[in-house]
Amino acid sequence: MMRQYELVERVNRYNPTTDEALLNKAYVYAMQKHGTQMRASGDPYFSHPLEVAAILTDLRLDDATIAVALLHDTIEDTDATRTEIDTVFGEEIGKLVDGLTKISRLDLVSRQAKQAENFRKLLLAIADDVRVLLVKLADRLHNMRTLHFVKEDERRKRIAEETMEIYAPLAGRMGMQDLRNELEELAFQTINPEAFQTITERLASLREKNTELIGGIERDLTERLAERHINATVRGRMKRPYSIFRKMEQKSIGFEQLSDIYGFRVVVDDLETCYAVLGVVHTAWPSVPGRFKDYISTPKQNDYRSIHTTVVGPSRQRVELQIRTKGMDSVAEYGIAAHALYKDGIKGGRNIARLADESRAYDWLRQTIDMLSQGDTPEEFLENTKLELFHDQVFCFTPKGRLIALPRRATPIDFAYAVHTDIGNTTVGCKINGQIVPLVTVLKNGDEVEIIRSGAQKPTEDWLTIAVTGKARAAIRRAIREAQRDKYATLGRLILQRGFERRGLELNDQVLAPVLLRFSQGSVTDLMAAVGRSDIHAADVLNVIDPTHEEAHHEQIGTERATSPEMAREDGWFDLEGGTGLKFRVPAGSAQETASLPIRGLKGNLPIRFAPDGGAVPGDRIVGILTPGEGITIYPIHSKTLRDFDDYDQWLDVRWDVDSEQAERFPARVAVAAINEPGSLAEIARIISANDGNIDNIKMKRRAADFHEMTIDLEVWDLKHLNRIINQLRGASVVSGAQRVNN
Structure with a gap:
């Protein structure tokens, strides 16, 4: 277990002016509070917050964050209180520890509302201060490193699934790719140990066979760059087992069919050199079509910037290369933590307070949380957030050239909501690259998308099956709920209006406002909607407003x-x-x-x-x-x-009250007795079609050897239209009878 002075030394390496007194006080306080508590591994419990703090020193974080890491379980698992933490360490640290305490016991694999609400609290705490996220991810990483000490198989699997579903994607969205990779790898071992073992063995065999290949490519590429006077660091690697497993699943291919198991990273001094390296690589080896991505000119939402290309290298082996600057490499490795700014007057420590000003990833997270938290149930919030976290991205453009980043398999509905909620709510169609296409079309990189709108349009339930982003689904659900509420409010107002008129009263919001509390309603619109849904009877509202009214008989509405x-x-x-x-x-x-x-x-x-x-x-x-x-x-x-x-x-x-300018069809049903001979159904359908009727459904029963009976559901404009169709059917030679049916 790390000693007190060792932790201080780790922080001093990057922050010579660290507040040693704060770290020493947090160390001693946490050790005393956890006392004799033990972990499943048999180690003292205090070893856990100490390892969490050590992980965060690798990210070069500020003194307050390191102190919070030491204290993060004290309120949850000891007799420490928020008031005591505030008194000893200050309100800032107390708030962070309290934020972590609220969400320290998550069970996100089950979909119960309580666990989903805990997850909502987690993201809201993160939105308030990103240090909550950094401590929580470090906490989860150490728990995953020691997961094998947990005896219960079901609990181990639950924790691993939770890590794979929430924490690993969240780390990825914050650009902390190395941390995400380790979380996924550790979770993969528990969730699918057989696949992990098989792929690991195959990779070990391949590594032994191709040891010289990786070293040869590193030397060859380094020499070619040196010839062009390009200073670069070239590092080779093999893909991780989980990355390989995920690709095999996504593309439904076997291990032998994988073509880019090897990857190389080229790190240079400046941006211009990145493109110079690309030229050298593509000159030396042929590139693979469709495998080039420029995340420097179009960065990912998590601030990741790099050039990706795949070439056919020596031995005809496909090789994936990533080309980036040192700064880009730091962001790719540490993500949001790499954006921390130096404190005024301090040469080493990190100040996280202004992260949102520099990090697009954190700005995205705060906006997403703000949007998702408006009116959704905890379960919907959890579902929509997972949708936002999981997907890789495609980049599309508005007609004016604005870049919109979306998850893969996104549709124009997702694009519209990504631009603005009002645009999404009024979408009726779209053009992709100038061509009108269905709203279910899957968008591709580089598509120019133009949304066609109408003020009369409203989102429908069907859109939930088209949209793939959490933002779009949350907005659609919210619009549907508001539309339903408005409909019932309109109905409730009409019902109350009739009741008020019968009693000679005038209906207005001022009259209803005083009775809202009596009926537990937050607004007049809420009261109207409750009346429209029959949750509250109109007569009850009238009797509260006009209690002196004496009814001579029970009011019967017509x-x-x-x-x-x-x-x-x-x-x-x-x-x-x-x-x-x-x-x-x-x-x-x-x-x-x-x-x-x-x-x-x-x-x-x-x-x-x-x-x-x-x-x-x-x-x-x-x-x-x-x-x-x-x-x-x-x-x-x-x-x-x-x-x-x-x-x-x-x-x-x-x-x-049919709108003549927006004609619509209405449902009707007819029963037709038809002769049982070839072509009779076709003739009946022809008559209906010729008279502008639309067949919605047909049921047939054979009543005798020579005729059968059809029940036809139609859509017609009005009663005259329906009668014309029935009369035309009666005149057909294959029809012996036709009449309208109700019930």
Whole structure:
């Protein structure tokens, strides 16, 4: 176990003016608090925070971060408190330790809301101060290095899966590639030990066979660069087992089919020399088409910059090369930690406070967390964040030349939301490289994408199956929820308006505001939506606002018993169930129609749907049935299903309000008895098509040897259109009968 003075010496190597008193105090405090606690390995527990601190000294981090590493488990696992930490070490360190404490026990493999909420807290703490992330990653790295001491197989696998799903991608997104590689390698050993062992053995055999190959290429390339007076460091390596396994899975190929197991890194002094090296490499060996990437001119989101190319080297072996400057190499290795700025007046230590000003990766992380945390459930937050962390990138352009980085397999929907949420919400189509293409098209590097928009467009559930980025999916879900809320709020306002008018009251937001607390609603819109969903009854709202009102009878919305033959014959009353006297009145006068609720079909501003097994079309007399949590179902007045709704508070007086400028089709059903002979179905379909009808579904039953019965679901414009189709069908030689069906 590292001694106290050894830790201070490690920090002094890069920060001669380190606060030794702070480090000594944190060392002693943590050691005393953890006392006799032991780890699964049998080592004193204090060895863990000490190793975490040692990992962070390799990243050359500031004194406060090293102190936090020593203290990060004290609040969670000892009797230390936040108040005590604040008193002894100051509020800054106390806040960081507390931030780590909140998220120290994650179980992200299970999808329970509690664990997902803990993950949300982790990222929010990281967004507030990046040092939380650096300590947490170092903490996880040491835990993975000692994972083999955990006895329970299930627990080891859970920790490894959590590392592979969350921490390794998070390290990669922050540009800490070496740390990511080690986390993935350690997790891979636990998750798939057989594959790890097999690939490791194959690589060892290959390394023994081709030892001279790597050394030969290093010498050859170094000599060629020296001839051009280029000062460069050339390092060769073989791909890691997990990198090979992932590539084999992605491309569904065997180990023998891998062509770029060898990789070389060329590190030079300045940017111009990078391109000079590229020229030397491509002159010496033929390049592999499609294997060149310039991440210097277009850096990755995690600040990674380098030139990648693959060439056919000696022995006809494919060789992958990465060309970068020393500064780029530092960022590639240490990621976000490499951006730390020197403190004023200090030649060695790192100051993390201004990281966001320099690091695109951290800026991306903060923006992503801010966007994902708006209104999503913890489970959705976890899912969307994973989507943001996992994918490699493609680079596309707006028509004005703005570069947009997206994950692979991204679609124009993802592109639109990456530009701006409002653009995503109003997307109706797109052009890629000047050609109109479907929204499901997968984008490729270099595509120019133009989004076609419409103010009438709103996101739909189908978009969730198209989008692959967490940002797009979160925005789509949010827009859908807001649209549903707005629909129910519109419905609730109309329902309350009718109730207020019956009592001679005026509805406005000022009247409703005082009763919000009574109904546990945050705003008038929330109250309206609750009424629209039937979570709150309109009568209850009215009785709270107007408690002195005395109702002589139970209010029935347009429905009552006919008490006399004269009433039953009154114009405007319709028999719902023959012989029972139950009637429903649809107002016929213009003054009465203002009290009925207008509908605009499926695309309107209300949660409207049409009756199953027959639907309804403009021209039908209609009734609305309000179902809690679902909205309004529209039935024709003659539908037998209406007899099942004896709760008259569900009944709504509705009327057609079809927009002539935005015509739409409505569902209807017809039953057709047709002769059983070849071509009869084709003739029926031809008649429907010729009359501008659209067939949605067909069911057929054979009733006798010479005829069968079809049930056809249609989409038509209105009642006249439907009747014209039925009359045309009745006149066909292959049809013996046709009629409309409701229920």
